[in-house]
Amino acid sequence: MATRERRTPITGIRVQRRIGLTIPQRTMLQACERFGWRLAFVRTPLDHPQPVLFATARDYVVVREDGSIDRWPDIALRH
Numbered sequence: 001m002a003t004r005e006r007r008t009p010i011t012g013i014r015v016q017r018r019i020g021l022t023i024p025q026r027t028m029l030q031a032c033e034r035f036g037w038r039l040a041f042v043r044t045p046l047d048h049p050q051p052v053l054f055a056t057a058r059d060y061v062v063v064r065e066d067g068s069i070d071r072w073p074d075i076a077l078r079h
Helices: 010-018 023-034
Strands: 038-043 050-054 060-063
Touching: 010 038, 023 038, 023 050, 023 060
Parallel strands: none
Antiparallel strands: 038 050, 050 060
């Protein structure tokens, strides 16, 4: 008997992470991905989602609601 894969496919996760982002955030996210940055996770504080992108393990940015990039965000990361 074959088991059925119940995990969400990677493409589904990628799309779900982008839901709720503003148009400027999505535009900046796509631009950054062309330069090798990757979307690690999306913080969801009360006001609006904040995508967090990584280039390396120590080099990360937050994309603000207006699409601007915060190179020194005030967030704590767990490693």
